[in-house]
Amino acid sequence: MAGSLKVVVSVALLALGCGSNPTSNGRGGSITLTQQSDASGFNYVINAFWGNYTACTTVTLGQCSSAVCDLSSAGNATTQGFDAGPLLVTGSNGSTASLSFDPTGPNSADGYQLAVGSTQFFAAGDTVTVSGAGGADLPAFSSEAVVAPSDVLVSAPSCVAGACPSLDSSQDVSVVWSGSSGGALSFSLFNDMNGPLESVACSFDLSSGAGTVPHELLAAFPLGSNVVETAATFSSLSFTVGGLPTAFDVVATQATGTATVAN
Secondary structure, X not given: OOOOOOOOOOHHHHHHHOOOOOOEOOEEEEEEEEEEEEOOEEEEEEEEEEEEOOOEEEEEEOOEEEEEEOOOOOOOOOOOOOOOOOEXXXXXXXXXXXXXXXXXXXXXXXXEEOEEEOOOXXXXXXXXXXXXXXXXXXXXXXXXXXXXXXXXXXXEOOOEOOEOOOEEOOOOEEEEEEOXXXXXXXXXXXXXXXXXXXXXXXXXXXXXXXXXXXXXXXXXXXOOOEEEEEEEEEEEEEEEEOOEEEEEEEEEEEEEEEEEEEO
């Protein structure tokens, strides 16, 4: 993994860029553990959410989808998520992290406080579990487990010191990687700096070694806008909590940077 790349923490990106974002009558949940390393070492962030998902306008082509989501109070009916009680995330190497429901806290993501750390939470092949004690809105759930994803080397797009090549909205984006034959790779683009959240997210089979982002989906972004690119391997598990479909994603960020949408 490239040591010069910066960490990007975005709840919206994590939800769009990985496995599924389940909904049942507009409701669902997700727990996402994201880890990245650079020259200074490892860091991780864990976020959790249950509630009503923001309505988005989506377009799907092949293995990729674009979405434009209204994050304003008018477009997002939920300002506080559902309480499933304290959550415990553990790794097979002895790592643990707790998340508490506190929508008024300073580091809250849709009701749950983010759990962050500057250590390695998992290695490829580790078993990572999550369990919930139950809270005011949702019942307890027993340990759910996924196997942590492998690392890969992303060679395209080639980002240097966090700067990625400009995106030509008339040309497909080629994504190329090597180093692993099992699992999935997500490639995401997003811009949430002004107005609606605009994003493109793809999920590719790692064994293919390459994937293509259709240029038609880049129309989600205004010309001249700066977008964040992230390539990550991930493992995902779907289950239910109190009848709500829930995704547990374990993500290993491989490359990230910024690019400008041109032409």
